[in-house]
Amino acid sequence: MCECQNEKKEKLNQLLEKYKDDKSNLIRVLNDAQEIYGYLPIQVQEEISRKMNISMAEIYGVVTFYSRFTTEQKGKYSISICLGTACYVKGSEAILNRFKEKLGIKEGECTKDGKFSIDVTRCIGACGSAPVFSINDKVYTKATLATVDQVIEEYSKKE
Numbered sequence: 180m181c182e183c184q185n186e187k188k189e190k191l192n193q194l195l196e197k198y199k200d201d202k203s204n205l206i207r208v209l210n211d212a213q214e215i216y217g218y219l220p221i222q223v224q225e226e227i228s229r230k231m232n233i234s235m236a237e238i239y240g241v242v243t244f245y246s247r248f249t250t251e252q253k254g255k256y257s258i259s260i261c262l263g264t265a266c267y268v269k270g271s272e273a274i275l276n277r278f279k280e281k282l283g284i285k286e287g288e289c290t291k292d293g294k295f296s297i298d299v300t301r302c303i304g305a306c307g308s309a310p311v312f313s314i315n316d317k318v319y320t321k322a323t324l325a326t327v328d329q330v331i332e333e334y335s336k337k338e
């Protein structure tokens with residue numbers, strides 16, 4: 180286990196120590212655990228289940244009910260490409276393929292260094308500016324393959 184994983188585990192332990200005795204803290208714990216790991220891996224859910232004495236079924240129910248929780252690893256820069264009809268017609272599939280080809284990952288995957296992940300989404304309500312994609316909270320409109328090349332270069336230079 181690498182040092183950063185140990186650090187995360189330690190933070191999770193501290194979090195659970197603080198909140199484990201009151202089951203009503205579950206959402207808060209899940210939220211904070213996701214902050215620590217960037218997502219909620221099954222091992223983390225099991226640890227929460229064990230320490231808080233809450234069944235995995237209940238935890239799974241909460242995790243899947245709230246859209247803000249994710250069980251899939253996201254990159255530091257989470258790329259989301261709209262494949263809604265308007266974007267699709269304007270070529271968003273080519274945008275998706277360019278990201279996949281350049282980053283060497285498929286949708287739902289994360290690069291080995293944890294920097295980028297790719298996901299697809301349905302319409303985000305910006306059809307007039309199709310095709311669109313986002314990186315974290317930033318939305319890119321009227322995207323072209325050149326936009327993809329440009330943003331990958333820009334984000335690769337970031338920490």
Ligand code: FES
Nearest residue numbers: 261263266302305
């Ligand atoms: S279809 Fe992509 S924003 Fe609406």
